[in-house]
Amino acid sequence: MYQNVMVATDGSDLATIAVDHATSIARAFNARLTIVTVALQAPVFDAMSGGGAISQSVFDEIRRANVEQCTAILKKAAAAAGPGARTEMVESLTAYEGILHTAKEIGADLVVMGSHSRSLLSRLVLGSQASKVVNLSEVPVLIVR
Template sequence: MYTRILIAIDGSDLSLRGLEHGLSLAAHLGAKVDIVTVSEPWAGGMADVQGWAVGYEAGPEYRAEREQSANAILQPALDRAAEMEVEAEPVHVLDRYAADGILETALERGSDLVVMTSHGRRGLTRVLLGSQSAEVVTRSTVPVLVVR
């Protein structure tokens, strides 16, 4: 049914539940998996407040720090996939909003299912923080499995 599953994670405990669900499904189906984490764009206005030099996001330190953070999220996920005997590839999307990075990766990788989690926020909290999972569900051209 599904041969290539994209699993979106951000390192949170909640996203790790989605990872487990996605990997279990992949193991059951014999599907390949792409595990994606997205680093959102740097908020330049905060750079000055935090003491970073202007243009920090254009420098090599910026990319190295983002890659290091992504690897800290992706490596344990890849280790878990290997334990479950699921073929998995890591994907780090830099400087994109989560929903955009997930949707673009699903298209590029030919995913036929996206697995992700949702905090289930409502009301003002959702308005202020947004809902990346709702945006993925709304815009995706392939099925999306949302784990809560």
Template sequence: MYDKILVAVDGSEHSDAALRHALELARLSGGQVTAVTVTEPSSMAVPALDLVAVDTASLFEDLEKAKAETAAQILDHTRKAAGNVAIGAIHLASRQIADGILEAAEAAGASLIVMGSHGRRGLSRLLLGSQAAEVLARSKLPVLVVKA
């Protein structure tokens, strides 16, 4: 039924729980798993910029390099956790998280998206936002949200 499973990973305990579910589904169904980690665009707000000269190019290069290194570590952890289940790994840089997950799902031809959620409610959810809620609202595919 779910032959191509996309799982969103970010190195958190929530995404580790989602990964475990995605891998088990793949084992049971004989499906393939692709893990995606998405890093958001770097931005900087500097008040009174006209009073200070800032080399933003090198700052952004350093930020993007650090994000790429972190993404590589997350995907290495994901590959190790997969054990004997074949898993593809994708890092999408400079994307909004939900946009990147949906883009990766489409590119992979996924039949299911699996992602973790912190399960917060009320004001804390509004303040922190919810990538899972946005993916659920916008996805044309089934989405399995794993609360950890």
């Protein structure tokens, strides 16, 4: 049924459970497993200083730190998933856009991700990355709580 399972992780405990679940699904269907994390791009402005542009060196330092953190997240998730798991890091302004872009790019036929149990009011006001993926994905999305 599934040939290419993709799981999104941010390194949280909930995301680790989603990686474990996706690993089980991929093994059960003898499918390829791709683990993806999104390195959020730093904003190009600094709200603390009145909205002025941040310097290139500050932007580069934020980007470097994000990439290092994402590399560590992927390394840990790949070790938990076992041999054969592929990893992808994508840079994006939002997690949901990076997840959707990667799913399309790799031809995923199932996206797995964790979601915090937030209240309806919180989801309506703040939005949810998982909700956006569910609503905008062209392939099935399995949410692990």
